[in-house]
Amino acid sequence: MAVVAVVVHHDRPRAAEVAATTIDWLRGLGHDVRVPTEDADRIGRPELAVDDRDLAAGADVALSLGGDGTMLRTVSLVARSDVPVVGVNFGHLGYLTDVEPDGVQAALERVLAGDFRVEHRMLLAATVRQAGEPVREVVALNEVVLEKTTSGHTVRIDVELDRARFTPYAADALIVATPTGSTAYAFSARGPIVDPTHRALLLTPVSPHMLFDRTLVLDDDAVVGLTVGEPRSAALVVDGHSLCELAPGDTVTCRAAGHTARLVVFGPRDFHAILKAKFGLADR
Known part of the structure; x- marks a missing residue:
């Protein structure tokens, strides 16, 4: 049975x-x-x-x-x-x-x-560190988001790609999405629509206060590091659920999970x- x-x-x-x-x-x-x-x-x-x-x-x-x-x-x-x-x-x-x-x-x-039959969908694995210590491991089917906590202000997020410094973003939020999540929050921020069985990481800023406002489509073995910058905190939201508030210096590291979502079709x-x-x- x-x-x-x-x-x-x-x-x-x-x-x-x-x-x-x-x-x-x-x-x-x-x-x-x-x-x-x-x-x-x-x-x-x-x-x-x-x-x-x-x-x-x-x-x-x-x-x-x-x-x-x-x-x-x-x-x-x-x-x-x-x-x-x-x-x-x-x-x-x-x-x-x-x-x-x-x-x-x-x-x-x-x-x-x-x-x-089973349709496999890529998942995101995210490691949350506060005060330098890993405190939480989360998995997302759609997206991991760092967003502002104060109305009228942006949040600063310093981004590393494959552990090399990329650039800081000043934005309302920064989204790391899967192809499945490309039709969710990332889509409302004018990100690309990606076939959900594809494997990639999408880095999409929301209302960025900078000239560079495009989505980055990264390989599925990419490691995306997000560090909350001074002076304001950021809210961590995973698949639409607010998990916690992160202080400046706290980090979230995102990569493709080692397992997939298995959807029955x-x-x-x-x-x-x-x-x-x-x-x-x-x-x-």
């Missing part, structure tokens, strides 16, 4: 309803289901609750019920254990989800029968068609 991790959007009642029926169906077939503690409380299934750190251990597949944000959270919980993720879309047109709500059971039947995923639909691009 399989072990299925289920992650649920906290504010979408329809996602909670589908989670409940899917969990009952899976358990009726003899499969083991586990749910992050906060999600289990939200859907009224505390008996299935596990700590976030234990969610992926021994899991065969993870089911993400929400939108792209829920997919980002699910990937962050299970990617280190190479657990494949089935994304179910309860939001608007998603870049990451591959299944509609009425197709959940059919999708899981195919997964449990081995009738699927059931056929060719037409990224160009998704772009056309997302942006209302017409055929000529």
Whole structure:
């Protein structure tokens, strides 16, 4: 029997309803289901609750019920254990989800029968150092961001590329993104759209107060070092979640992670068609 991790959007009642029926169906077939503690409380299934750190251990597949944000959270919980993720879309047109709500059971039947393929997406690994000491390791599917904390002021970020000094940026924020993240925050800062299965690091400034305002597209073995410069602090935001505030002198080192996000797909995923639909691009 399989072990299925289920992650649920906290504010979408329809996602909670589908989670409940899917969990009952899976358990009726003899499969083991586990749910992050906060999600289990939200859907009224505390008996299935596990700590976030234990969610992926021994899991065969993870089911993400929400939108792209829920997919980002699910990937962050299970990617280190190479657990494949089935994304179910309860939001608007998603870049990451591959299944509609009425197709959940059919999708899981195919997964449990081995009738699927995995699309690998590059992840960012970031090491955070405060006062010279490593304090945190984080993984991102979309992006790692250092941004200003004070309205009306920029943040200064000194950048190293492959441990060689590059240049300081004065900007509202500086984004290190994956190809998957090229259609997220980096896109709103006029960064390039990159096919999500490509491997590269994108360094994109947000509203830079300098003449150089272009995105750098770096090789996937590049190491990007970010140091918060004087005189102001910066907020560290990973995949849309604010993690902490960094003081001048604190650093974040970004590189491609040694593992990938494993997204379950059931056929060719037409990224160009998704772009056309997302942006209302017409055929000529």
